[in-house]
Amino acid sequence: MNGQLRINRHFIFRIAAPTIIISGLLVALGVIAAWSVQSQHLRSSELIANEVHGIIAAQDLYIDMREIRHLLQQYGRNDDVKHLNEIRSLLQLAVQHIANADQHAHNDEERAQMEKVRTEWSKFTEHLTLFLNEVPQNGGASKESIDRLLQDITNVVEPSNAFLILNRNVVDTTNEANRRTAEQSRQGFLLLGITGGAAGLIAGLLIARGISQSIVQLDISVRGAAGLMSDVVGPVRISRSGGFRELEAGLQEVETHIATIVGRLQQRELEVLHSEQLAAVGQLAAGLAHELRNPLMPMKMLVQGAIERDDGQGLRGEQLLVVEEEISRLEHSIQDFLDFARPPTLEKRPLDVRLVVEQTVELISGRADRQRVQIFDDFPDTPVIVEADAAQLRQVMLNVLLNALDALPDGGRVDVTISNTRSPDWHGSSDTVRTKPWTIISIHDSGKGFASEMLERLFEPFFSTKETGTGLGMSICQRIIEAHGGVISASNSPQGGAIVSLSLPPAN
Ligand code: ADP
Numbered sequence: 428m429n430g431q432l433r434i435n436r437h438f439i440f441r442i443a444a445p446t447i448i449i450s451g452l453l454v455a456l457g458v459i460a461a462w463s464v465q466s467q468h469l470r471s472s473e474l475i476a477n478e479v480h481g482i483i484a485a486q487d488l489y490i491d492m493r494e495i496r497h498l499l500q501q502y503g504r505n506d507d508v509k510h511l512n513e514i515r516s517l518l519q520l521a522v523q524h525i526a527n528a529d530q531h532a533h534n535d536e537e538r539a540q541m542e543k544v545r546t547e548w549s550k551f552t553e554h555l556t557l558f559l560n561e562v563p564q565n566g567g568a569s570k571e572s573i574d575r576l577l578q579d580i581t582n583v584v585e586p587s588n589a590f591l592i593l594n595r596n597v598v599d600t601t602n603e604a605n606r607r608t609a610e611q612s613r614q615g616f617l618l619l620g621i622t623g624g625a626a627g628l629i630a631g632l633l634i635a636r637g638i639s640q641s642i643v644q645l646d647i648s649v650r651g652a653a654g655l656m657s658d659v660v661g662p663v664r665i666s667r668s669g670g671f672r673e674l675e676a677g678l679q680e681v682e683t684h685i686a687t688i689v690g691r692l693q694q695r696e697l698e699v700l701h702s703e704q705l706a707a708v709g710q711l712a713a714g715l716a717h718e719l720r721n722p723l724m725p726m727k728m729l730v731q732g733a734i735e736r737d738d739g740q741g742l743r744g745e746q747l748l749v750v751e752e753e754i755s756r757l758e759h760s761i762q763d764f765l766d767f768a769r770p771p772t773l774e775k776r777p778l779d780v781r782l783v784v785e786q787t788v789e790l791i792s793g794r795a796d797r798q799r800v801q802i803f804d805d806f807p808d809t810p811v812i813v814e815a816d817a818a819q820l821r822q823v824m825l826n827v828l829l830n831a832l833d834a835l836p837d838g839g840r841v842d843v844t845i846s847n848t849r850s851p852d853w854h855g856s857s858d859t860v861r862t863k864p865w866t867i868i869s870i871h872d873s874g875k876g877f878a879s880e881m882l883e884r885l886f887e888p889f890f891s892t893k894e895t896g897t898g899l900g901m902s903i904c905q906r907i908i909e910a911h912g913g914v915i916s917a918s919n920s921p922q923g924g925a926i927v928s929l930s931l932p933p934a935n
Pocket of ligand 1: 826830831874876877890897898
């Protein structure tokens with residue numbers, strides 16, 4: 428269930444990847460644009476607020492100076508001292524406004540104009556003080572002195588006006604920049620909107636095209652599968668291709684037919700198994716008949732000879748030995764058949780493989796001596812524990828060692844080694860089996876090795892190159908080793924001779 432969910436998420440992510448990337452880019456662009464518009468806006472607001480204060484200060488200054496000039500002109504016309512008093516009362520305010528305007532002079536040009544204002548203002552106030560001191564209470568100032576003062580105040584009015592214009596220009600420039608930024612933002616957002624929409628549309632169309640192509644391909648595969656099946660289960664009807672629904676219906680149809688085919692295959696498998704079993708029984712019966720007839724023949728001839736002689740002596744000593752030998756051959760064959768047909772149940776116990784191998788070597792040592800075959804062993808010093816049925820493992824060892832002796836009629840050597848190795852990757856499933864070392868028993872003889880056709884069919888029952896062999900030994904060995912969860916393998920050594928390896932899994 429989890430695995431399915433993971434696959435689905437992965438699948439969905441793969442399909443939606445282009446839109447996710449595009450949406451991510453658009454979100455990032457939107458955030459950057461909003462941030463830049465906001466910071467631009469803040470900067471302009473700050474600038475405009477500053478300039479507005481500057482304009483107010485410049486206007487105050489300009490109005491003061493013009494007012495003073497106007498009052499002076501009035502005084503010049505009617506000689507009324509009330510105008511001079513009004514000028515006096517304006518002076519303090521004008522000084523304040525000059526100081527205020529000074530604070531709002533932010534660039535070199537503005538500062539230069541304010542410098543002029545201050546210089547001309549101090550000249551004017553100096554002359555005005557002298558003038559006010561000289562002018563009698565009842566008026567009557569000379570026209571020249573009034574004209575001079577008018578000229579002084581005009582000298583202040585001019586830079587005040589220039590300062591005012593400069594401030595207005597700055598506000599105009601800032602406004603223009605603001606307007607341009609607003610226009611750019613509008614265009615930017617419009618572009619973002621159009622691009623985002625178009626990109627989303629294209630991504631959607633591409634995804635839809637991809638999915639539709641997949642549907643078409645799936646549809647073709649489903650139709651192909653349906654075509655293949657129709658040979659087995661008759662015509663398979665699949666509606667004309669269209670969308671997911673038709674595809675799903677088609678898949679369901681195919682699934683139903685697959686179930687039918689699988690059912691039939693299972694049935695066929697059972698039938699094949701049955702006929703194989705029958706063939707094996709027939710083969711077994713034929714083999715058994717052959718194996719039983721061979722030893723019976725000499726016995727029958729001996730008995731017939733005794734009957735024909737009719738000397739009342741029956742069979743003589745040597746003839747009895749032949750009969751005994753043939754009877755034990757019969758016994759051996761029957762035991763082999765029994766082992767093959769009805770394998771005994773496993774009784775596994777932890778055991779030291781070294782002991783089982785030593786005991787078996789001991790069993791065959793008499794025959795080995797007679798044949799002048801030397802047996803060498805190479806075992807680890809510490810116990811090699813495996814979980815196994817000792818009797819069956821001994822039977823395997825005995826069969827392999829007897830085969831080795833059969834392969835050495837004129838003497839030679841057999842090397843028996845026990846070693847440990849990492850588990851073969853393909854074998855076993857439990858952790859113990861995978862992580863602990865396996866035990867390998869290897870039997871290497873110095874005979875001619877396996878005949879090439881033999882290597883391929885070594886574990887097939889009834890396949891033997893020996894006159895008196897049943898061809899069952901190796902297949903019984905394979906069955907026993909596999910019942911232990913192990914592996915048996917055979918090969919020819921590059922140095923000559925046959926090697927049989929028994930790999931046993933570690934004890935749990
Ligand atoms: P059997 O010994 O009755 O023939 P097996 O199944 O034990 O049956 O052996 C099958 C065949 O494998 C033997 O007939 C022989 O040809 C071949 N074989 C087995 N072991 C060896 C060996 N050590 N060297 C050469 N050939 C061998």
